[in-house]
Each structure stands twice: as C-alpha cells, then as structure tokens.
Amino acid sequence: MLLTAFLKEGTAALEPLYPSSEARSLLLMLCEAQLGVQRHTPILEPSYEIPSGRLPSLLAALERLKKGEPVQYVLGFSEFMGRRFRVSPAVLIPRPETEQLVMAAVDILRGLPRGARVLDLCTGSGCIAWSLALEVPGTSVVGVDISQEALQVARSQDFPLDAGAQAPVFVQADVLAPAAQPFPFGPFDLIVSNPPYILEAEKAQMRRNVLDFEPPIALFVPDSDPLVFYQSVAAWSGRLLVPGGTGLVEINETLGAATAELFSSAGFSDVRQMKDFFDKDRFVGFRKSAS
Numbered sequence: 036m037l038l039t040a041f042l043k044e045g046t047a048a049l050e051p052l053y054p055s056s057e058a059r060s061l062l063l064m065l066c067e068a069q070l071g072v073q074r075h076t077p078i079l080e081p082s083y084e085i086p087s088g089r090l091p092s093l094l095a096a097l098e099r100l101k102k103g104e105p106v107q108y109v110l111g112f113s114e115f116m117g118r119r120f121r122v123s124p125a126v127l128i129p130r131p132e133t134e135q136l137v138m139a140a141v142d143i144l145r146g147l148p149r150g151a152r153v154l155d156l157c158t159g160s161g162c163i164a165w166s167l168a169l170e171v172p173g174t175s176v177v178g179v180d181i182s183q184e185a186l187q188v189a190r191s192q193d194f195p196l197d198a199g200a201q202a203p204v205f206v207q208a209d210v211l212a213p214a215a216q217p218f219p220f221g222p223f224d225l226i227v228s229n230p231p232y233i234l235e236a237e238k239a240q241m242r243r244n245v246l247d248f249e250p251p252i253a254l255f256v257p258d259s260d261p262l263v264f265y266q267s268v269a270a271w272s273g274r275l276l277v278p279g280g281t282g283l284v285e286i287n288e289t290l291g292a293a294t295a296e297l298f299s300s301a302g303f304s305d306v307r308q309m310k311d312f313f314d315k316d317r318f319v320g321f322r323k324s325a326s
C-alpha cells in the first residue's frame with residue numbers, strides 16, 4: 036500500500052473523531068514512529084510503498100485510533116519537557132501544564148546547593164520526577180504512587196544519566212494515608228505533586244478519549260471532598276519538608292483560592308497561586324516556616 040493512500044484512507048476513517056488536519060497529523064506521527072519516515076515523505080516521495088511486513092501493525096494501530104484511543108497510548112510514548120516518556124493505559128498522559136510545574140520546580144532547585152532532595156507525590160509515569168532529576172543533575176528524587184502498574188512504567192523510563200544525574204527511586208505508598216506506612220526517605224527540600232483533582236461533576240464536560248482510556252484513579256476526586264489529596268500533601272509536607280523547604284502542587288482551576296487557603300490554614304507560609312499558559316489558576320506554591 037502506498038503511504039499516501041494509507042494517509043488518505045486513514046484520515047477519512049478518523050474524521051468522525053478528529054478534524055482532518057489533526058487526523059492526518061496523528062497518522063503521520065504513527066508512520067514516523069513505526070516506519071521511520073519523515074513528515075515530508077508523502078510529499079517528497081509520493082510513490083513510497085509501505086513495506087508489506089509493516090502494514091499489519093500499522094493497520095492495527097489505526098483500528099485503535101478509530102476507537103478513540105489517545106495516540107500516545109497507541110505509540111507507547113509521550114513527549115514531555117523535550118523527552119520521550121513511556122506511557123501505558125496505567126498512567127496519565129503527561130500534560131503541557133505539568134511542564135510549567137516542572138519549570139517552576141527547576142527554578143527552585145537551581146537556587147539550592149547541588150544535591151537537593153525532592154519528593155514527587157502521585158508520580159504516575161514519573162514524568163515530573165525524571166525531569167527534575169535530569170534537568171538539575173545531582174538532585175535525588177523519590178516518586179510515590181499507589182499503582183504498581185504506574186510504578187512499573189515510571190521505573191521503565193530509560194534516559195542517559197549525564198553530568199551526575201541520578202535516576203529517581205520509585206516507591207509504592209498511599210498518599211492519602213501519610214502516617215499509616217513506614218516511609219524511610221526524607222527529609223526533602225522540595226515536595227511536588229500533580230494529584231488527581233477532577234471532580235466527578237466535571238466528567239460531563241470531558242472528552243471521551245480521556246474518559247474511556249485514561250485511568251480513573253489518576254483523574255477523579257469525590258465532589259464531596261475535592262481537596263482530599265492536598266490535605267494529604269500538606270500532611271506529608273509538614274512531616275517531611277525541611278524547615279524553609281518548598282511545596283508546589285498542580286490544582287483544579289476552579290479551586291485555586293480554596294487550595295491556597297488549605298495550605299495557609301495548615302500553617303505554611305508564602306502561599307501563592309500561579310496561573311498556567313491559559314491564564315487559569317493551575318498551581319499553588321507554599322513554604323514551610325524556617326523555625
């Protein structure tokens with residue numbers, strides 16, 4: 036089959052789900068990953084024939100896309116902070132907003148002496164933990180998640196450790212039960228977290244490819260207790276942050292003031308809300324008092 040024909044027929048097959056330019060772009064990503072062709076190959080080499088041995092897996096991938104499965108799960112990877120992270124349906128696909136959290140955390144770490152210690156609560160694919168370990172060599176990072184499948188994905192990330200960068204350590208723990216389990220790590224200079232924060236009530240506005248394919252455990256909190264994870268992050272931070280240490284969390288855009296208030300009430304100082312690229316309240320930072 037010609038590559039151009041696959042792209043044309045595939046785009047038509049995906050049009051019920053995606054605008055045609057997005058559908059073509061998804062198929063090009065697939066062809067780049069599976070065939071090693073370039074985005075411009077269909078234009079520069081219109082007679083490019085898909086090797087027959089490669090066609091079955093390409094058609095199988097197209098079938099998955101036709102069911103609405105996110106392209107990142109089909110490809111098995113997602114780009115984050117300029118790196119290619121392995122993903123599976125056991126983990127949230129890393130989001131661009133979370134790159135902003137990482138950038139803010141990198142700024143904090145660069146202001147600390149080399150060798151800072153970081154705790155990443157609800158680590159998922161490990162995208163935050165790995166990015167911090169790699170962006171600021173010398174940093175030691177512990178990533179925590181309740182899901183063994185997610186931890187397997189986080190541990191499977193495979194990046195060169197240049198300039199003294201250390202691979203994060205990934206451990207299983209229930210973030211919602213901070214005192215209930217032994218945790219032989221810490222103290223930490225920085226605690227970061229992108230926990231589940233979508234209300235059940237917000238499900239109706241969500242895209243089907245998120246609802247049908249991303250793990251519910253990574254997404255939702257009860258409407259009756261939407262800040263439950265932040266309450267626990269405050270408890271972990273109270274116990275494990277060094278005096279003067281910093282916390283940084285990603286939040287539900289509708290709950291900025293309430294989340295900030297939670298950390299203030301828990302006794303943290305310098306509590307501040309920060310916006311994402313879309314001007315939505317997306318992050319809260321706080322500090323543990325120095326004395």
Ligand SMILES: C[S@@+](CC[C@H](N)C(=O)[O-])C[C@H]1O[C@@H](n2cnc3c(N)ncnc32)[C@H](O)[C@@H]1O
Pocket residue numbers: 126127128129130133156157158159160161162163179180181182185208209210211229230231232252253254
């Ligand atoms: C929103 S995802 C964030 C994943 C990753 N940090 C990121 O930014 O892409 C939340 C993660 O929290 C984990 N999780 C849910 N409940 C948890 C709990 N009680 N204790 C620890 N981790 C939990 C999920 O398995 C999921 O990996």
